[in-house]
Structures are given as C-alpha cells and as structure tokens.
Amino acid sequence: MKGLNKKGQVLSSALTLGWKLFLIAGITLFVALTVGSIFTAKQDIRPAEVSILANKVMECITNNGIIEPNFNLNGCFIEDNELYVSANLTSIESNFSRFIFSGKQDLGVFCKIPDMIKEGTVYCIDQKYYVLINNQKIERGMLELTVGVKKYESNI
Amino acid sequence: MNRISKKGLVGESLTLFVVTMVVIALLLVFFFMIKGFGKSGSNVEEMESFSLEDSAKFSLGAYINTPVNMEYGGENITIKMSELMRLAKINGDYKKILESNTRAIFKEIYGGDYHVSISFNNSNMLSVGRSLALPQKTEKISPEKFILKTISIPDIEIDLYIFEK
Numbered sequence: 001m002k003g004l005n006k007k008g009q010v011l012s013s014a015l016t017l018g019w020k021l022f023l024i025a026g027i028t029l030f031v032a033l034t035v036g037s038i039f040t041a042k043q044d045i046r047p048a049e050v051s052i053l054a055n056k057v058m059e060c061i062t063n064n065g066i067i068e069p070n071f072n073l074n075g076c077f078i079e080d081n082e083l084y085v086s087a088n089l090t091s092i093e094s095n096f097s098r099f100i101f102s103g104k105q106d107l108g109v110f111c112k113i114p115d116m117i118k119e120g121t122v123y124c125i126d127q128k129y130y131v132l133i134n135n136q137k138i139e140r141g142m143l144e145l146t147v148g149v150k151k152y153e154s155n156i
Numbered sequence: 157m158n159r160i161s162k163k164g165l166v167g168e169s170l171t172l173f174v175v176t177m178v179v180i181a182l183l184l185v186f187f188f189m190i191k192g193f194g195k196s197g198s199n200v201e202e203m204e205s206f207s208l209e210d211s212a213k214f215s216l217g218a219y220i221n222t223p224v225n226m227e228y229g230g231e232n233i234t235i236k237m238s239e240l241m242r243l244a245k246i247n248g249d250y251k252k253i254l255e256s257n258t259r260a261i262f263k264e265i266y267g268g269d270y271h272v273s274i275s276f277n278n279s280n281m282l283s284v285g286r287s288l289a290l291p292q293k294t295e296k297i298s299p300e301k302f303i304l305k306t307i308s309i310p311d312i313e314i315d316l317y318i319f320e321k
Contacts, residue, residue: 012165019172023179030183034190051207058214065218092264125207130215130265138223142265 046123050147053077054127057085057145066132067143073102084108084124084148091133092140107148124148205303205320212305212316215265220309224257226250241312245276258284262316271302271317278313286319 060076061067073085084107090097101108111124126146133141220238227233228243235243237257244251254274262270262285271285301320306313 016168016172019176023176027179027183030187034187038190051210054207055210058210062214062218065214065221127207127211128265129211130218130261132218132221132223140222140261140264 044123046149047125049149050123050125053083053085053149054125054145054147057087057147058129058143061087062129062131062143065130066134066138067141069096069098069133069135071098071100073100076102082107082150084111084146086146088144088146089131089133090142090144091135092142094135094139096133096135096139096141103148104150107150108146111146111148122148122150208303208318208320209305212303212318213307215262216305216307216314216316219258219261220307220314222257222261224253226253238309238312241274241276241281245281251282255282255284258282266318269319269321271315271319273315273317275313275315277311285317288317 057073057076061071061073067089069089071087071089073087076085081104084101084103084105086099086101086108088097088099107122107124110122111126124146126144129143129145131141131143133139220236222237223234224237224240225232225234226240228235237254240250240254240257244254258272258274262272268286271283271288273280273284273288274282302317303320304315304317306315308314
C-alpha cells in the first residue's frame, strides 16, 4: 500500500483541521445571525397596547354593562401623553348623547386620517359596544370607543 | 510520524464531506423553520380580533341585563333579557319578543355582521342574525373569519359570533 510522505501528511492534516474550523465558524455565524435577528427585530406592540387599553377603559367605565351618563375617563389608565381615548355614548331609545375624550387631542385627528397617511405614526382602533345607560331609567345605548397610540421608541 | 495510507485519507475526506452536507442541510431546515415561524399570523390582525372579542364580551354582558317591557298575566312588567329567555323556553309568544329584541340590539351595534345563538340545556332555542352556514368542501370559497364569544348563565348559553369585515 502506498503512503504519503511527511509533507503530504502535514498538508492533509492542516486542510482537514481548516475545514473543521470553517464548519464550526459557519455554524456559529448562523446561530449568531438567527438569534440576533430575533432579538433585534422591531416589534410593533401598538395594536396590543390599544387593544388592552380599550379593554381596561371599558372595565373602568362600565359595571355589568351599565354606564353612568356622566361617566368620565379620569383615572382610566390614560395619564400618558402618547395616548388618546375618546368615547361617544349614544342612547338608542332617547336623544341622549355624550362625547368625551382624554389624552393628546392631536392623536384624535390622526385617528380620522386613512391608514395610508397615518401609517407609521399613530395606530388607532374604533370599537362599538352595546351598553345600558343608567339615565334615570335603564336605556339601551351604544358606546363608540376610539383608542390611539403614538409611535415612540419603546413601542416599536 | 507514521505513514498514512491514501485510502484512509480519502475515507476521512469523504466523511468530512458528508458531515458538511448534513450540517448545511440542517442549517437550511432551521433557517426556513425560523422564517416560517416568524411569518405565522400578523399581530395586527390578531389584536384586531382580540378587540372584537372584547366588544362581544361587554356587549353580551349588557345584553343579558337589558330590561324588556312586556305584558305578563294582563300586567305590564319589566324583566331582564336573561329572565325572558326562561319564559321563551316555555311559551312561543315570549320567544318572538326575545327574538325581536335580540335582533334590534345586535343589528344596531354590528349591522348585519353578527349571529346570536341561544341554547337552553344544550339544545338550541333561538338563532338570530346572519347565517352561520359554512361553504361546502367542494366550494372554492374560504370560510368567513369570525370571532365567537360565549356567555353562560344557569341552564342557558349565549353564543355571539361577530364576522370580521
């Protein structure tokens, strides 16, 4: 059986070692890039923010589906200057209606602009709820809630 | 240094080559798995569903507490919707009142994009709103997207479906 000389053996070992090192480096780079892309990816959490806020506001202003006609949004988690909440309460049975808002008024204007224009600046949701208004007698009503949140560093 | 045979070297190189191919294949599989995982479902769509679910939850809560004026035993009385449901189980006339009130309430809030199903002891008592019929398997129409919220009171279960626009 023919064998390799010493030079050939050294060269062969060096090539094998180099290839193994290249493999390890490739795997390390893949793991670093994959994990890095997950942890550094920008996540827009504004849809979650407005959804949770709308739920909290409803829990704050209604009780078993009943809402007081003089309800207000004070103390309903809207201290932040980057948020906007408006509530439009309308009675289905009478001509009672009431509109109130809290937060930054400018955001409310943005919420009325079509998605194409406001994209990347403000995220808003409009949601309708069936409610009962405790207006001397219990009246059927509808509450239209608009919740908007501005884009800032910590939510994207 | 001991001499190494050429055959041995070829064998080692082949092993290394096969290992390299397997590693590359595995990395590719992981890459596409991670890419696919990241794409599954947009969080905006999911959150819009959550906010619709919240709307259904609060609307159902108000619905069962809604007072209904009606005639009972020759007298005008006001009862809650949940009580009317029990009367509707035993008398068809009350079922009509329940149906008209239910339709009026949810139509006002959700237009035509809702379906309400009321069950008494697990048997359907009343269905109001848009049909829930899903397309047949042979039809090339994707089923409509909707959210379902259920509220239960003793013996009675109310399902509210809201269709996404």
